[in-house]
Amino acid sequence: MTDNSQLSAAQGGLDGTSPPAPRAPLSSWTWREIAYLLSNFPLGVAAFLLVVVWLTLGLGLSVTVIGLPLLAVGLMVCRQYGRLERARARVLLGVHVPEPSALRPRDRGFFPWLWTCLKDPVAWRHALFTFIRLPWAVFTFTLTLVSLFVAWPVLPWVTRWLSNVDRAMVRGLLSPSDELERRIAQLESDRATVTDTVAADLRRIERDLHDGAQARLVTLAMGLGLAKEKLLEDPEAAAAMVDEAHGEVKLALQELRDLARGIHPAILTDRGLGPALSALAARCTVPVTTSVDLPERPAPAIEGIAYFTVSELLQNVSKHSAARRAEVEVWRAGDRLLIQVRDDGRGGARLDGGSGMAGLAERLGSVDGLFVLDSPVGGPTRVTAELPWRARTGG
Structure with missing residues (x-):
């Protein structure tokens, strides 16, 4: 009798008379x-x-x-x-x-x-x-x-x-x-990035002026001063000094043109991204093909960012990729300007690799852009950049 009672209790109420199973503990x-x-x-x-x-x-x-x-x-x-x-x-x-x-x-x-x-x-x-x-x-x-x-x-x-x-x-x-405040916080961070970038660019321009054109112009002034002193007593030596000074003037002008091109190239202002990127490709040490398909020109600021993004990427191709050829494509998709730079080099580029990729990503992010790097070891390398499309205003 006892065994039957224990069995019935163990069966957990199959006959409907046993108490319910113990409640599970709270989670x-x-x-x-x-x-x-x-x-x-x-x-x-x-x-x-x-x-x-x-x-x-x-x-x-x-x-x-x-x-x-x-x-x-x-x-x-x-x-x-x-x-x-x-x-x-x-x-x-x-x-x-x-x-x-x-x-x-x-x-x-x-x-x-x-x-x-x-x-x-x-x-x-x-x-x-x-x-x-x-x-x-x-x-x-x-x-x-x-x-x-x-x-x-x-x-x-x-x-x-x-x-x-x-x-x-x-x-x-x-x-x-709301989303506006989060956006404000992001823009404050982006503003700091832009400020740092502008400060770095100004330091670069100052350094290039000091070490390049300014030093050459100082040398030119000293040479012309010496030529002036020798003009009467040794006209042939003075003429040689003037010829040398003329060469220095040409070099100084070229350096100033290069510096101006680094700030904002005239060809970009006058003719747009297509010709400007073709000129960039012609100066690259690796053969580059360009394809620019834009129905109209974006705002000057967007053009400038796109130009300097491609410029820095092509410099990386020349210096680090060991590539045999590269391609640059630029096109518009909706309200975005897309840029893609590809090369058949050795790959392995990283955002933290010291090649300036992180700086480019920060610059694009500061204007609500995107920067995507795909560079497996052994290549190829593909960089895709997006910028907001903003219509050109004014002339």
Whole structure:
């Protein structure tokens, strides 16, 4: 009889009279959600009280010299509170919300900082979050506590529903304002890249002028001065010096032309990308074929970036690829200008390989462009660049 009873119990209620199987333990995610919902109450009350006291003092004292600075400092604290809440949601709810861009006053000084803080939409939304959060925190704390001790079977569903509302609240009020703010942060980074690039170009131009044309012109001036002194006493020597100075003038002019071509070639301005790239290909040490299919000319800035991108890529082909031939194609696809440079060299080029590829990628990225490098070891190498198409305006 005892054996039959044990067998019936082991069979888990096949006759419908045995108790149900033991309930599975709550998942780790459910426990995290419970911890989040229960901790909402103390944090929500503390944040609400701080914000109420801060706003009351700041607005009440706004007619004095300390009111507005107090509001600004409080808004900075609200930003830090938002960072804390994002971290808590990331750890306990698995919600990954990007950090808003940092405050950057346009000018230095107290008043630009004060104005930037007072009109910060991110901080004000974080302050609003504390007001909306308090009644919700009270409700979720009570319901979670009751479900934890009284309504255990429905606890996983209750916590999931409540925490999903919290997830939506965090995404809505604690995320960056919108795509525009994320774009602003990206453009600020791109602006730094452009600034560094322009500074490097200016240093290069200054170095080329100092070491090239300027030094040659100084030598020319000294030679003409000596020729002037010898003009009466030794006309033949003076004539030889003038001939030598004439040669120096030609070299100086050529160096200045090369330097001007490096800034913005005249052929690009006058005739466009097709002839300009053909001229580039003619100067390359590797045979290059070019194909430019553009129904119209893009904006001068886009033309310039495209030209110098191809110029640097062809320099890499000459210096590093050991290629026998290369090809350059340029065409328009929708609102994008596409460039592809291929060579049959040894390949192995990398963005971090010191060949200037990383700099090109940064330059294109700064104008919302793309740079894709495909260069397996053994070749061939294919570089594809995209630029935004912007219509040419004016003459």
